Amino acid sequence: MTESAPRRGRPGHDQAAVLRVATELFTRQGYDATSVGDVARELGVSKSAIYHHVPSKEHLLERVVGEALDALSEALDDVSARHADTAGTRLRDAVRSSVVVLAAHLPAVTLLLRVHGNTPAERAALDRRRQVDQRLAAMVREAVDEGAVRADLDPLLISRLLFGMVNSLTEWVRPDLDADALADAVTTLAFDGLST
Amino acid sequence: MTESAPRRGRPGHDQAAVLRVATELFTRQGYDATSVGDVARELGVSKSAIYHHVPSKEHLLERVVGEALDALSEALDDVSARHADTAGTRLRDAVRSSVVVLAAHLPAVTLLLRVHGNTPAERAALDRRRQVDQRLAAMVREAVDEGAVRADLDPLLISRLLFGMVNSLTEWVRPDLDADALADAVTTLAFDGLST
DNA sequence: GTCTATATCCTGATAGAC
DNA sequence: GTCTATCAGGATATAGAC
Numbered sequence: 290m291t292e293s294a295p296r297r298g299r300p301g302h303d304q305a306a307v308l309r310v311a312t313e314l315f316t317r318q319g320y321d322a323t324s325v326g327d328v329a330r331e332l333g334v335s336k337s338a339i340y341h342h343v344p345s346k347e348h349l350l351e352r353v354v355g356e357a358l359d360a361l362s363e364a365l366d367d368v369s370a371r372h373a374d375t376a377g378t379r380l381r382d383a384v385r386s387s388v389v390v391l392a393a394h395l396p397a398v399t400l401l402l403r404v405h406g407n408t409p410a411e412r413a414a415l416d417r418r419r420q421v422d423q424r425l426a427a428m429v430r431e432a433v434d435e436g437a438v439r440a441d442l443d444p445l446l447i448s449r450l451l452f453g454m455v456n457s458l459t460e461w462v463r464p465d466l467d468a469d470a471l472a473d474a475v476t477t478l479a480f481d482g483l484s485t
Numbered sequence: 486m487t488e489s490a491p492r493r494g495r496p497g498h499d500q501a502a503v504l505r506v507a508t509e510l511f512t513r514q515g516y517d518a519t520s521v522g523d524v525a526r527e528l529g530v531s532k533s534a535i536y537h538h539v540p541s542k543e544h545l546l547e548r549v550v551g552e553a554l555d556a557l558s559e560a561l562d563d564v565s566a567r568h569a570d571t572a573g574t575r576l577r578d579a580v581r582s583s584v585v586v587l588a589a590h591l592p593a594v595t596l597l598l599r600v601h602g603n604t605p606a607e608r609a610a611l612d613r614r615r616q617v618d619q620r621l622a623a624m625v626r627e628a629v630d631e632g633a634v635r636a637d638l639d640p641l642l643i644s645r646l647l648f649g650m651v652n653s654l655t656e657w658v659r660p661d662l663d664a665d666a667l668a669d670a671v672t673t674l675a676f677d678g679l680s681t
Numbered sequence: 682g683t684c685t686a687t688a689t690c691c692t693g694a695t696a697g698a699c
Numbered sequence: 700g701t702c703t704a705t706c707a708g709g710a711t712a713t714a715g716a717c
Contacts, residue, residue: 345694478638
């Protein structure tokens, strides 16, 4: 990645800059409440300049949620590949990885979790997200079968509560936060509970 | 509540009917992605008919999130009033109540949790919500001070994770679900953890 | 309580000049 | 890479008839 020299005159933005600003506004105001004009104003250019870099507003959303889904899937692949570990350990690692990925791709994951399914692209994202959820649910089930996780609660319910807690991090986590320490705290609280 | 006789001819809706349909569409498509025309079409009337019952689109949102905030605040008042109980018991009850209220006012709470703060009314709702969050955080702190809840994690962090888990229920809970059983499961998992 | 018609503004997106 | 100008459609909201 070559560092470009500071520019003079016209801003001279690129696709990445548009994507960055759009993502920020989408998270702050919501995707539907953010117009292409908003993105343009924030970058200090006209609406048309945006369409030079990007084919459509929805394309921006596709790119962002795609980043989140790729990162989550890859992290899950890594965890699943460790066959030597116990199912309990793999679940712990899945929780840890989910937190780390969420923090590393905070804006992207935040947007992903807010997708409604109003367009084909959004529905495709929801489909991919459902696949991730199912893989996580399967890991919980295996940990229950192994005896590492309590069997008096429905594994699907456990999965939803556990990763619901993880996903709720998007509501308040800030980019400068220590992700590893956070992952530790989440894992501890989830597995050991908050009772003394 | 008197049951009105089945109508003939024109629908003859009232404010409650508009509110009900609007809430459903707001949750399904998002507030910003839902137009007054959408609400009108769903009710089988024209846009103007909606404005006979309701002064503005935003007023609908205000009403709905107000319902959620009132219910949550009231439940919290009830829990706080039980001075005889220990702080640990009060926290358990707060979690239980939160789940029950969330299930009883599912559409309203769902919308409340998705408010962005784009308008004065939305910002007012966020303010009230922040007050609720602070009361819950205070209850966690008291339970920690009392020794009922682990002290090796920041009370504010515990509060965020705990009620983040509770709030994540809006993502999948359905109206016909047994709220008490759900509240039991959430409380058990939160306090005892998922390890065997 | 609902309608048609309308006012006003903003939306996503395109054409073509510089 | 950005601009001005423009398009067609849809947004919230209102006026006034029935």
